[in-house]
Each structure stands twice: as structure tokens, then as C-alpha cells.
Amino acid sequence: MNNTYSVELRDVVKKFPTPEGGEVIAVNHVTMQINNGEFFSMLGPSGCGKTTSLRMAAGFEWPTSGEIYIEGEPMMHRPPYLRPVNTVFQSYALFPHMSVADNIAYGLEMERTPRAEINRRVGEVLDMVKLTGMERRKPKQLSGGQQQRVALARSLVKRPKVLLLDEPLGALDLKLRKEMQLELKALQQEVGITFIYVTHDQEEALTMSDRIAVMDHGVVLQVGEPVEIYERPNCRFVADFIGETNFLSGEVRAIESEQVTVYIPSLNDELIGTQATPMQVGDKVAVSVRPEKIHLTEEKSPSINSFPGRVKDTAYIGSDTRLLVDVCGEELVVWEQNKISSIDPTTYYAHDEQIWVVVLPENALILHEG
Ligand SMILES: Nc1ncnc2c1ncn2[C@@H]1O[C@H](COP(=O)(O)OP(=O)(O)O)[C@@H](O)[C@H]1O
Ligand SMILES: [Mg+2]
Numbered sequence: 001m002n003n004t005y006s007v008e009l010r011d012v013v014k015k016f017p018t019p020e021g022g023e024v025i026a027v028n029h030v031t032m033q034i035n036n037g038e039f040f041s042m043l044g045p046s047g048c049g050k051t052t053s054l055r056m057a058a059g060f061e062w063p064t065s066g067e068i069y070i071e072g073e074p075m076m077h078r079p080p081y082l083r084p085v086n087t088v089f090q091s092y093a094l095f096p097h098m099s100v101a102d103n104i105a106y107g108l109e110m111e112r113t114p115r116a117e118i119n120r121r122v123g124e125v126l127d128m129v130k131l132t133g134m135e136r137r138k139p140k141q142l143s144g145g146q147q148q149r150v151a152l153a154r155s156l157v158k159r160p161k162v163l164l165l166d167e168p169l170g171a172l173d174l175k176l177r178k179e180m181q182l183e184l185k186a187l188q189q190e191v192g193i194t195f196i197y198v199t200h201d202q203e204e205a206l207t208m209s210d211r212i213a214v215m216d217h218g219v220v221l222q223v224g225e226p227v228e229i230y231e232r233p234n235c236r237f238v239a240d241f242i243g244e245t246n247f248l249s250g251e252v253r254a255i256e257s258e259q260v261t262v263y264i265p266s267l268n269d270e271l272i273g274t275q276a277t278p279m280q281v282g283d284k285v286a287v288s289v290r291p292e293k294i295h296l297t298e299e300k301s302p303s304i305n306s307f308p309g310r311v312k313d314t315a316y317i318g319s320d321t322r323l324l325v326d327v328c329g330e331e332l333v334v335w336e337q338n339k340i341s342s343i344d345p346t347t348y349y350a351h352d353e354q355i356w357v358v359v360l361p362e363n364a365l366i367l368h369e370g
Contacts, residue, residue: 005036007068009057012065012066013025025218026052030066034194034196035194039185039210040196040213042196044200045241054196057075059075059079094147100126100134100137103154104122104157106154107154122135128156128187129149145172177204181208206242214241216241233276234276235367235368236367249264250263252279252282254281258275259272260279273364277368286367291335294363296334298347299356301358304361305359306358307356308327308357309327310354311350312325312351320335
């Protein structure tokens, strides 16, 4: 039997005709395997094909080619209402004239579920989304966050095997969005079903997901756990899209197992880093170094990858001091955490101060250009 995955996209392509007579390839040979009970996110910039992928899983769109399996069964020609999935949209699409309880009960009433069972299940999900006591309110008597909870409850009451969520927190302000991220994650663990979550917000994806698929231009570039995606991006796009980073352009000079020596023309020096994907001597590469992983010292360090620099700018933001350091004309962003304790006294570097920049080879990731 082939039912190891909750949802599987196999080599899925989706093309749309354009009004000009051409076509857009919205999803370009995407393969994804999502496990049972997993919180899986699709992350990427606007237009990269996230919504289209989700809509194909829901059955609102058909693939141009490729296959979709849910719980091991092919979904070919199966309409949305016969799939064990439910979708939560950014626009909650609640019925404005109906109460919270009636909005939630609506789907079960359509299925002619007995009244007593409807009441029991509505009570259950109201409790889950913390709206008990609000069942008689109308949507407009609720805050944005509460309305989104009603939309969630309405989906959960149908007991889907998979919940599909398309930027469900997009309409909320930042503080509420952060609260709801934690709540959603807790709720997913409580109900134990698969969540497939679409977002363009990398911090949101890192906070909530078991695994993330990073997409660009209809293609999945990398699938991995949050730590993997952040610490070991497999290409320049992923390193750039997730978090902040510094890039140095160079050319591979030597390779010794994982360690790669790169010549950086702008520094007129060599830098030793770790290869993200297999490299060859002569390859044009980008060295990615995260701002929090750069060490600054006052004295020249005997360590390799030690370069002289000058502090160009500093910004104290409480938890961190963010510096701009000039190294032979390259500007590096460096974040220093302000621990200020006797174990870890923080040195404040002054504007124009001459310092040394140290990058450990394990923190310098060598990626292919482009
Ligand atoms: N119904 C449609 N007709 C034509 N083009 C579409 C349609 N839906 C999406 N697209 C195009 O497909 C690409 C991917 O869109 P979408 O999946 O909505 O991206 P995302 O959700 O990542 O922002 C975009 O270029 C978009 O303009
Ligand atoms: Mg979208």
C-alpha cells in the first residue's frame, strides 16, 4: 500500500493561459511529500505558486500534468467536497448574518448531520479555538483574530484529515499575528492532523513549521526543518530569502572534503568555508555569512579567515548592536548580542575604530552563484 504520506504532489505542473494568448507556468514540476500530522509550510515570494499548489491539493484547480495523492489515494478527477481536506482562507468568508455557532454548524447541516451531534461538535471546536460563550455573536461583533478563529472552527468541525491554510493570518496586525502563530501551532498539536500552511513570511514559517518548502518561480528549491533551512540553505536564493545574510563573491581555488578555499577578489584574499552543495575548482560562488555569526576582535586573531576592518556605522537596538563594518570596500552587517554580564562583557566598538573580523569556516557557507 502506498499510504505513507498524508499529501503527496508528484511532478505537478500547472499552466494558466494569459489574456495575451501566452501561458504562465504557475507550478513547475513540483514534488512534495507531507507526512501525517506534520505542520508543513510552503514559503516563498508573491507569485511563486504557493496558492496554486494548495488549490490543487484542495481540488479547486486541476494539474496540467502530474499527480496528487491524499492518504495514498490518487485525487485525479475527485472534486473538493469528496477530498478529506478543508481550506482556511485569509478572507474568512463568514456569513455576516449568521451567528458564530450557525457559521460553524453550516457545513454539518449541509451534510444532514443529526442536530444533537452538530451541537456537540460545535461545542467541542468552540472550546478548541477559545470562543466558548461567543456562539451567539455575529461576525462583525468579533475582532479580526476572533473571526479567524471562527473560520478555523468551521473547518475543524468537519474533521478533515488535512487542513489547508492560505495566509490565514495575513489580515491581522503584527502583535495578534504572533499570538495566533503560537495558538495555531498548539491547536495543530492538539488535534494532531496535517496542516499545510502557505505564507510569504519567513519568520512565521520558521516559528510554526515542522518542515518548510521554499519556493520560487513555481519551483521547490529546498525542503527542510527550520534549522536546516536557516543554517544550511542549499542555494543563494534560500540564503537570501530566509533571515539576513552577507554575500561575498568569489571563485573556488581548492577543495578538501567539506572545506573549500575561495578567492575573494574584493578582499584580495582567500577565505575558507563549507560547501553547501558539491563544488569544483573554478566555480563562481557566493559565500554567505549570517550577521550574528561574525566575530569582531580588537587585536589581530591568529585564526584563519581573519580580516582587518573599520567600523562604519553602529546602531544600538537594546538586545543587539548592529554594526556596518568596512572590509576592503566590502560592507558587512554584524550583529553583536548585548549580554553585558561578567561571563560575557560586551565591548562597544566606536565609529571609525579599526578592528578585526573573524569568520569561522563552519559559518561561511559556499553557495553556487545564481
Ligand atoms: N487563475 C489564474 N489565471 C492566470 N494566472 C494565474 C492564475 N492563478 C495564478 N496565476 C499566476 O500563477 C502564478 C502563481 O500564482 P499563485 O499560486 O497565486 O502564487 P502565490 O500564492 O505564491 O503568490 C502567478 O504568476 C499568478 O499570476
Ligand atoms: Mg497566494
